[in-house]
Amino acid sequence: MMAPDGYDEGNTSMSEKLGLTADEVLTTTRSVRKRLDFDRPVEREVIEECIEIAHQAPTGSNMQGWQWMVVTDDDKKLAIADFYRTSFTPYIEAGQANPDRATGDAVLSSATYLAENFEKAPMMVIPLHIGRMDAGLDTFGQASMWGSILPAVWSFMLALRERGLGSAWTTLHLPHEAEVAELLGIPAGEWTQAGLFPVAYTKGTDFKLAKRPPASDYIHWDTW
16 A cells, blocks of 8 residues: 655655654544644644555455545535534434533533534544445444444544644544435445544644543453
8 A cells, every 4th residue: 555755664754743652653542622722723744644654454355445535615614514513413412422420511511612612623524434324234244344444444533633733533423424415425325424523733742541431341351
């Protein structure tokens, strides 16, 4: 696979990096909302570089059955943001956000801020996988398809983090997936949208580990 100009396999990058260790990138890549810098442009080449890195992720049968839609047009971003907001309000009113009061208020405030400002993101990225997830697939088929796109998407977010950018993994536009597909010229019957990612440089890069219960509370050895 050919790399874009300015990128090679010798760790030479066209973009500045933070110099984080692998563990630091893995443990400090957050869903960024309020700290997205809507005023700073994002270079197309940096996004191409992050997607190039994402293409090293494992895929089912090594097929790379993905495509990436990058949206920079202001009118299209606004239309997509409006679809997102149409789903956001009933989702929140139904109490689907984080029910933990200790973190729920902060999450709700952050999510609301993003919903109100979504179109201000310099870029939106929609990863797509060939085939339809809603085509009556059994668990094996669904797991195989999601397992062929989600590792690449996570790699994309990790690559953003190392370059001082951030995003948030969102799915609330998907009730309007068909409308968004029509807006962007995506063959809706052939491709599944895996999410919607606002992309921007972050305000500061000092993200920390999230508060999590110990992993030992969630591990089962040999039996449930």
